[in-house]
Amino acid sequence: MHPELIIAEDYQDLSRKAALRVAEQIKKKPTTVLGLATGKTPLGLYRELIRLHQEEGLDFSRVKTFNLDEYYGISSEDKRSFHYYMWENLFKHLNIPRGNIHLPDGGAQDIEEECRRYEEAIREAGGIDLQVLGIGSNGHIGFNEPGTEWGSLTHLAQLTPETIKDNEEEGGEGIPGFALTMGIKTIMRANRILLLAYGESKANIIARALKGPVDKSVPASILQLHPGLVVIVDKEAAKFLGSLT
Numbered sequence: 001m002h003p004e005l006i007i008a009e010d011y012q013d014l015s016r017k018a019a020l021r022v023a024e025q026i027k028k029k030p031t032t033v034l035g036l037a038t039g040k041t042p043l044g045l046y047r048e049l050i051r052l053h054q055e056e057g058l059d060f061s062r063v064k065t066f067n068l069d070e071y072y073g074i075s076s077e078d079k080r081s082f083h084y085y086m087w088e089n090l091f092k093h094l095n096i097p098r099g100n101i102h103l104p105d106g107g108a109q110d111i112e113e114e115c116r117r118y119e120e121a122i123r124e125a126g127g128i129d130l131q132v133l134g135i136g137s138n139g140h141i142g143f144n145e146p147g148t149e150w151g152s153l154t155h156l157a158q159l160t161p162e163t164i165k166d167n168e169e170e171g172g173e174g175i176p177g178f179a180l181t182m183g184i185k186t187i188m189r190a191n192r193i194l195l196l197a198y199g200e201s202k203a204n205i206i207a208r209a210l211k212g213p214v215d216k217s218v219p220a221s222i223l224q225l226h227p228g229l230v231v232i233v234d235k236e237a238a239k240f241l242g243s244l245t
């Protein structure tokens, strides 16, 4: 069946199952290039990866990472930045060399150049082996909001009021209105994609993304066309998936 759909008991189970997939990938290919996401959803996965590193010796010394996105107009030291989030929630707990970690630079002066540089860095690393993805309540992936072109590469995106509101609920007031994000095409180029979602609030959008028409109004719906898509959701987020299960 396509995509591979795994329904977890709860958030902890989802996080463990996702971490096992990431760990398997790293064991199979120690030089794995991971695509990483921020937001609430991957926090449990990151905690579990830290545990696997600390207790079971999962080795990140040759792993490379590329994050999906970063807010525009704030520095990487800013506590609202995804640099800060990633450092605090994952990187500082692992044995990954700093030089192997990549995020778009939201403080870059020349945006177009920064976007080109980011695409080039992904290409030079050999492309993304496994991309971890969450889904926004409006179906966005990375910061590719509804209407984004399927052929988009890394670019400056304007966030919708809905996304700003969601992210302020998580990250506090004053979230920038723009971000640098991998494009839909950048994401679709990954060899494998691990899409994660939990909770009732994601049930509707997950069903539209996986069972609805492939349409730009739901950016995540393009994932139906990805041959290496693995979806891990908890029971609540799976509520409307019906016949897919």
Ligand SMILES: O=P(O)(O)OC[C@H]1O[C@](O)(CO)[C@@H](O)[C@@H]1O
Residues within 6 Å of the ligand: 037, 038, 039, 040, 041, 042, 068, 069, 133, 134, 135, 136, 137, 141, 142, 143, 163, 167, 170
């Ligand atoms: O996991 P959350 O917090 O629901 O966020 C969903 C998605 O929204 C973003 O944070 C961007 O708004 C993505 O990076 C994330 O995957």
